[in-house]
Amino acid sequence: MLRKFFRGSLLALSTSVFAAQAPAFAQSFTLTVLHSNDGETRLLDAGGTQTLYGGVDHFATLVRNLRTAASNCAANQGVVLISSGDNFLAGAQFNASLTLPVDQRYYDTVALDLIGFTASAIGNHEFDFGPDVTARFIAGFGVNNPSPVFVSANLDVTAEPALLALAQRRQIARSAIVRVCNRRVGIVGATTPLLPAISSPRNVVADPNLVGNIQAEVNRLQRNGANIVILTSHLQSVSEDLALIPQLRGIDIAISGGGSDLLNTPAPDAKPLVPGDSTLTSITYTVPGNPPTTITNPTYPIVLGGADSKPVRVITTDGNYKYVGSLNATFDTLGEITSIDTARSGPFRVSSNSSDPDAVPAADDVKTQVVDPVQAAVAALAANVIASSQVPLDARNANVRTRETNLGNLVADSLLLRSTVLAPGFGVQPATVAIQNSGGIRGNTLYLSTATPVTPSDFTELNTFDIAAFTNFVSIVPDLPRSQFKEILENAVSRFPTADGRFPQVAGFCMVFDPAGTAQVTLDNGTVTTPGSRVQEVKLANGTFVVQNGALVSGNPIGIATNDFSARGGDQYPFRGLPFTTLGITYQQGLRDFVQQNLGGQITEVQYPSTGVATRILRTPASCP
Amino acid sequence: MRPIALLLAALAGSLLPASPAHAALLVDPTGGTTVTFDDLDEGSSGPLDLEFAFNFFGTSYSQLYINTNGNLTFGGSNPGGLNPRLGVDVTFPLVAPFYDDLVVGPSGSVSYLSTPGRFVVTWDKLNIFLGPTEAVTAQAVLSADGTVFFSYGDILGSDGEVTIGIGNGLTGSNARFATLADFLGTSPDGTLSNSQLSLLNSASSYALVPEPKTAVAVVGLGIVGVALYRRRRRPEGRSRSRPTASAL
Numbered sequence: 001m002l003r004k005f006f007r008g009s010l011l012a013l014s015t016s017v018f019a020a021q022a023p024a025f026a027q028s029f030t031l032t033v034l035h036s037n038d039g040e041t042r043l044l045d046a047g048g049t050q051t052l053y054g055g056v057d058h059f060a061t062l063v064r065n066l067r068t069a070a071s072n073c074a075a076n077q078g079v080v081l082i083s084s085g086d087n088f089l090a091g092a093q094f095n096a097s098l099t100l101p102v103d104q105r106y107y108d109t110v111a112l113d114l115i116g117f118t119a120s121a122i123g124n125h126e127f128d129f130g131p132d133v134t135a136r137f138i139a140g141f142g143v144n145n146p147s148p149v150f151v152s153a154n155l156d157v158t159a160e161p162a163l164l165a166l167a168q169r170r171q172i173a174r175s176a177i178v179r180v181c182n183r184r185v186g187i188v189g190a191t192t193p194l195l196p197a198i199s200s201p202r203n204v205v206a207d208p209n210l211v212g213n214i215q216a217e218v219n220r221l222q223r224n225g226a227n228i229v230i231l232t233s234h235l236q237s238v239s240e241d242l243a244l245i246p247q248l249r250g251i252d253i254a255i256s257g258g259g260s261d262l263l264n265t266p267a268p269d270a271k272p273l274v275p276g277d278s279t280l281t282s283i284t285y286t287v288p289g290n291p292p293t294t295i296t297n298p299t300y301p302i303v304l305g306g307a308d309s310k311p312v313r314v315i316t317t318d319g320n321y322k323y324v325g326s327l328n329a330t331f332d333t334l335g336e337i338t339s340i341d342t343a344r345s346g347p348f349r350v351s352s353n354s355s356d357p358d359a360v361p362a363a364d365d366v367k368t369q370v371v372d373p374v375q376a377a378v379a380a381l382a383a384n385v386i387a388s389s390q391v392p393l394d395a396r397n398a399n400v401r402t403r404e405t406n407l408g409n410l411v412a413d414s415l416l417l418r419s420t421v422l423a424p425g426f427g428v429q430p431a432t433v434a435i436q437n438s439g440g441i442r443g444n445t446l447y448l449s450t451a452t453p454v455t456p457s458d459f460t461e462l463n464t465f466d467i468a469a470f471t472n473f474v475s476i477v478p479d480l481p482r483s484q485f486k487e488i489l490e491n492a493v494s495r496f497p498t499a500d501g502r503f504p505q506v507a508g509f510c511m512v513f514d515p516a517g518t519a520q521v522t523l524d525n526g527t528v529t530t531p532g533s534r535v536q537e538v539k540l541a542n543g544t545f546v547v548q549n550g551a552l553v554s555g556n557p558i559g560i561a562t563n564d565f566s567a568r569g570g571d572q573y574p575f576r577g578l579p580f581t582t583l584g585i586t587y588q589q590g591l592r593d594f595v596q597q598n599l600g601g602q603i604t605e606v607q608y609p610s611t612g613v614a615t616r617i618l619r620t621p622a623s624c625p
Numbered sequence: 626m627r628p629i630a631l632l633l634a635a636l637a638g639s640l641l642p643a644s645p646a647h648a649a650l651l652v653d654p655t656g657g658t659t660v661t662f663d664d665l666d667e668g669s670s671g672p673l674d675l676e677f678a679f680n681f682f683g684t685s686y687s688q689l690y691i692n693t694n695g696n697l698t699f700g701g702s703n704p705g706g707l708n709p710r711l712g713v714d715v716t717f718p719l720v721a722p723f724y725d726d727l728v729v730g731p732s733g734s735v736s737y738l739s740t741p742g743r744f745v746v747t748w749d750k751l752n753i754f755l756g757p758t759e760a761v762t763a764q765a766v767l768s769a770d771g772t773v774f775f776s777y778g779d780i781l782g783s784d785g786e787v788t789i790g791i792g793n794g795l796t797g798s799n800a801r802f803a804t805l806a807d808f809l810g811t812s813p814d815g816t817l818s819n820s821q822l823s824l825l826n827s828a829s830s831y832a833l834v835p836e837p838k839t840a841v842a843v844v845g846l847g848i849v850g851v852a853l854y855r856r857r858r859r860p861e862g863r864s865r866s867r868p869t870a871s872a873l
Contacts, residue, residue, distance in 0.1 A: 164715060168701060168715055179754075182755065
């Protein structure tokens with residue numbers, strides 16, 4: 001049959017008529033942008049002193065109420081619901097998802113799918129467990145509602161097969177057009193270029209050229225008929241968005257994520273906040289080539305001009321499902337905002353406090369399918385005994401932040417030995433030593449206080465979450481110069497005798513410090529302005545000295561296992577931007593695995609004697625054994 | 626971003642007795658199987674079986690999906706209406722004679738003809754969402770030798786931008802795609818603006834080959850390559866069309 005194609009005379013398109021067809025909208029259009037950011041698997045409630053607020057089941061009810069009230073296409077009133085990323089986070093609650101069979105959806109996915117998001121930015125925490133978990137989180141959408149599009153203009157996911165498959169299905173895209181009451185609304189995403197340094201994206205590439213990538217998408221969306229364009233970004237702070245907006249054209253609304261920055265509409269339309277919360281008092285941002293700009297008492301929304309001088313509404317809210325942000329904007333036929341209804345805009349708190357007039361009940365579907373099983377799973381963690389301990393484990397701040405404690409040794413050992421197991425899989429050399437900042441050992445308590453060799457106590461999985469409470473990941477900093485290693489240790493003991501979170505708990509070496517020595521002074525960027533002289537001796541487990549009699553001993557660089565918070569320079573640890581590799585597990589998981597797999601479920605007095613017995617962090621005139 | 630193959634042939638019209646409405650199409654779609662969609666706006670149908678193994682950018686396919694928005698995909702359905710930039714946006718492997726935000730309206734239809742030698746899909750008189758009605762008639766012919774032919778009836782516009790081309794759906798250095806850019810001066814990513822649609826007037830049909838030996842070879846072959854390619858493909862005993870086309 002094909003040969004027929006090559007016979008006969010040429011035919012040309014003879015009757016085609018081409019004319020640009022700009023849709024004509026006869027009326028204005030009111031779009032309510034409902035938004036949230038940094039839910040971070042705080043599914044049960046907001047925690048701390050705010051347990052009567054938050055809860056994804058109550059959040060669901062509030063979203064549905066607001067959506068119903070704002071949706072009326074017959075009156076040209078439409079709604080979108082957009083997340084700005086960090087949709088899940090490591091911890092006891094997310095662990096409930098991680099322990100599900102592989103064919104089941106994460107609880108976070110179920111909750112957000114039941115609620116029905118339009119689009120979401122891709123945050124850094126989405127990659128904390130590596131791209132495969134990211135993919136599983138996203139792949140589970142589309143069961144209860146159409147899947148949101150996970151947008152990021154500057155991420156290239158094509159080298160990760162599971163994410164590539166989602167991109168082929170358009171669950172991941174650089175940008176998207178959604179239709180709201182027959183209007184095309186463009187949504188473009190952006191992700192912090194810090195991604196490789198603060199998470200574990202493996203082969204996902206984060207292009208630092210935010211302006212170029214975002215603008216290309218905005219232009220494309222406009223070419224395809226979207227004259228309303230929303231940016232949803234996860235750049236870690238609203239100040240980053242404010243620095244970006246003046247460099248971009250064509251954006252109407254920018255939703256910022258990652259900063260937990262709370263804004264409120266001005267009086268008389270200010271919304272009640274969750275008790276204990278307060279709004280930002282000032283924001284400082286710097287547009288490249290310009291001096292810093294400070295906005296005092298910013299309100300919801302922040303308005304500033306884009307590169308085209310078009311006013312852009314920048315909005316954000318606090319995370320943990322404590323608020324549903326709402327921007328009620330009316331657009332003209334050309335897609336320009338003509339008014340904001342501040343009464344219908346602002347942070348709407350999620351309250352389950354019956355004494356609040358704005359309290360909302362839990363949504364039954366989210367409660368039964370998500371909150372109840374997660375609550376049960378957390379309870380199960382408390383009931384899951386993973387070890388027997390012959391000793392109390394000391395996390396009292398007065399101790400763990402000033403001296404070696406047995407729990408500090410346990411956590412540091414877990415960093416060193418679990419990183420040794422994981423390192424080959426990430427293509428890095430195992431570390432020689434480990435440092436855990438004591439501020440990352442939580443609880444300020446003596447865990448298992450009644451434990452003795454005769455009557456050991458149960459060490460539960462929930463204990464590991466309470467002890468290692470942050471979303472910090474086991475990491476290796478390879479090839480650290482010895483001089484820098486000493487600077488790190490000097491910083492770690494620089495605040496002694498103050499109980500400071502930078503005080504180290506260590507493994508793989510012994511150190512002796514002199515409290516009377518000069519305390520090192522370190523800037524936030526890791527620059528040492530006053531060298532310290534407190535570290536007198538550092539002796540590796542193999543007997544090699546790194547510091548002896550206060551003097552540096554030359555030798556090979558040293559690989560350090562630590563957590564990514566410290567590796568990034570937290571607590572002024574002077575790693576100064578050295579490359580490091582995160583190993584795909586949190587230090588909580590490392591602690592759990594270490595206790596179960598390396599210790600065989602036995603925490604003994606011989607190996608982890610009670611406080612008062614020091615072999616790793618000594619003070620002069622003692623020497624390392 | 627590089628096109629690996631684009632061979633333009635101002636091909637002869639179909640020998641089939643085309644109805645006047647379909648005169649510009651390579652194959653008269655009359656008698657084809659009407660495609661039913663789950664959604665006439667953002668819809669997809671499939672997988673549909675091919676009667677031949679279709680080698681497309683190194684992979685042999687036996688099934689495909691027909692999508693409302695002027696494209697075919699391999700490996701999965703593709704109901705979305707936002708046309709991709711080839712080599713920039715990830716898609717399934719894609720054949721897009723006119724990828725735009727289309728709607729199968731009351732007067733429109735999508736149909737296919739399947740034989741052991743070719744698979745012909747025609748988007749006939751489709752509407753543009755929020756735009757003109759009965760605005761787009763386009764056809765893709767997949768031939769058993771791997772060549773893809775595009776031809777067009779009336780084109781009354783787009784939603785502002787349309788994608789025309791074929792691609793493996795990947796991006797960056799892994800991208801393999803062919804567009805009309807070299808011939809029409811349009812964007813290398815396969816997109817055409819409304820004002821550029823009139824460029825389609827310069828020829829009636831386009832042949833795109835997904836798998837030349839190398840990209841360099843294709844670029845170097847140029848017009849001669851087109852002639853050689855066509856001559857090689859022509860069955861013996863058949864009359865030839867002119868070796869070069871008016872558009873060349």
